[in-house]
Amino acid sequence: MTRRRPPFVLAFLACVGAAFFVAPLLGLVARTPWSDLGEVLGREVVGDALRLSLVTSLGATIVALFLGLPLAWVLARFEFRGRALLRGLVLLPLVLPPVVGGAALLFTFGRRGALGGPLEDLTGLVLPFSIWGAILAASFVAMPFLVITVEGALRNLDQRYEGAAASLGASRWTVLRRVTLPMIGPSLVSGLLLTWARALGEFGATITFAGNLPGRTQTLPLAVFVAMEGDRDAAVAMSLLLVLVSLAVLVTLRNRWWGAR
Amino acid sequence: MRPILLLLMAALVAGGCGGDARREVRVSAAASLSDAFLALETQYEAERPEVDIVLNLGGSSALREQILSGAPVGVFASANQANLEQLVTAGLVDGPVVDFATNRLTIAVPAGNPADVRDLADLARDNLLIGLCSPAVPCGDYAATALAIAGVVAAPDTLEPDVRALLTKIRAGELDAGVVYETDIAAAGDDVESVAIPAEINVPVVYSIAAIAEDHRSDAENFIDFVVAGRGRQILRDQGFFLP
Numbered sequence: 001m002t003r004r005r006p007p008f009v010l011a012f013l014a015c016v017g018a019a020f021f022v023a024p025l026l027g028l029v030a031r032t033p034w035s036d037l038g039e040v041l042g043r044e045v046v047g048d049a050l051r052l053s054l055v056t057s058l059g060a061t062i063v064a065l066f067l068g069l070p071l072a073w074v075l076a077r078f079e080f081r082g083r084a085l086l087r088g089l090v091l092l093p094l095v096l097p098p099v100v101g102g103a104a105l106l107f108t109f110g111r112r113g114a115l116g117g118p119l120e121d122l123t124g125l126v127l128p129f130s131i132w133g134a135i136l137a138a139s140f141v142a143m144p145f146l147v148i149t150v151e152g153a154l155r156n157l158d159q160r161y162e163g164a165a166a167s168l169g170a171s172r173w174t175v176l177r178r179v180t181l182p183m184i185g186p187s188l189v190s191g192l193l194l195t196w197a198r199a200l201g202e203f204g205a206t207i208t209f210a211g212n213l214p215g216r217t218q219t220l221p222l223a224v225f226v227a228m229e230g231d232r233d234a235a236v237a238m239s240l241l242l243v244l245v246s247l248a249v250l251v252t253l254r255n256r257w258w259g260a261r
Numbered sequence: 262m263r264p265i266l267l268l269l270m271a272a273l274v275a276g277g278c279g280g281d282a283r284r285e286v287r288v289s290a291a292a293s294l295s296d297a298f299l300a301l302e303t304q305y306e307a308e309r310p311e312v313d314i315v316l317n318l319g320g321s322s323a324l325r326e327q328i329l330s331g332a333p334v335g336v337f338a339s340a341n342q343a344n345l346e347q348l349v350t351a352g353l354v355d356g357p358v359v360d361f362a363t364n365r366l367t368i369a370v371p372a373g374n375p376a377d378v379r380d381l382a383d384l385a386r387d388n389l390l391i392g393l394c395s396p397a398v399p400c401g402d403y404a405a406t407a408l409a410i411a412g413v414v415a416a417p418d419t420l421e422p423d424v425r426a427l428l429t430k431i432r433a434g435e436l437d438a439g440v441v442y443e444t445d446i447a448a449a450g451d452d453v454e455s456v457a458i459p460a461e462i463n464v465p466v467v468y469s470i471a472a473i474a475e476d477h478r479s480d481a482e483n484f485i486d487f488v489v490a491g492r493g494r495q496i497l498r499d500q501g502f503f504l505p
Contacts, residue, residue: 211419
């Protein structure tokens, strides 16, 4: 990184590009009801939505850790037929409209779905319109962020470190715990944070699969959507909350985990 | 790199300019009017090939908010009178507001009525999956009124953003029952059945329409004439709406 001025044209286009992202945020800030902010954020519907958002996004992050990490491992370390296809399928939710994901979940895990029907018969658990459905929807949309981040880290990891540890008599568990995980640690943490932030912002799959009920499945993005039609002050206040939390996550990531100066 | 760039530019040109010389009239219409207005669009464009009706279908309240935020809309057809009254108050409507159709509420259940829903009181059953429209949109507002008249405290499991989103989940069999408009039942075909709400606790649903923007005002007014007084009336009647 050098400390010289960028050429004029480059600087100009970069400024326009930056304004493209910054202007809508300023628009949001300009519309914020600062004097009533405390009162608006203190409302029950906002508190419920915040609590549900935290529970579902943390739930999705835990799902991603227990299912996404092994998936990333297999994709990075094992050769098998159809690996490229599997990777594509796993990453599909990154580009798929979330509402399509929600519809697919509904047709699969709904009461009339191929998996949802047997699940209800066996356990009595009905996923749509429940908080479990909201967690499932958020996991579907957010987990690819963990898989893509960790898989990249595992691929870039020099496997000779693990080989050396194993040759010195370390068990597979010890190698994992003492060598591999510490080396991919920063990527794992950034993957988890990205997953969490994406799950926090999840809207389309949630409203399609889990529905929208205050106190049960209405997370912050859904509450913003509903409030836009009536109580715009509340919508703006909750939007601001989401922006600040997401920004905090991304700035933290940048400084600590992406090796920036 | 170059082929990708060319492809992108081609897509922009094709999508952006389309080469359509027709005059555009943007019509925002309530979700429950979807099928009726699609039929109205087809018929009107057949009669006046120089005009292109562009439909924007959604929950009436969301459409109202779009207009309040300055969306360039020529005509607004709402599933209640209140939304247009709000726009009149905001000074965004200066022509007449016309009540052009009415509708009634009904209970929609999946084909075969698996949960054996018989009247509004069943919407209070905790063990059923019940859907209503969000109270912010007309169908939710009307349903709340009907439930209040019937003295039923419903136990909804979801509050959907518009009536068609609700209908979709009933069609899929994921909800056991929900309150929709009578005209929605026909639109859903064989997937749903209707459980009637008796007239004494039903709520009159009134659709209002008005011209909004100044651009192409005569085209907008002409389309409204077609809907409220012209051949559009038969189309609305065919779709199950009642006419004033």
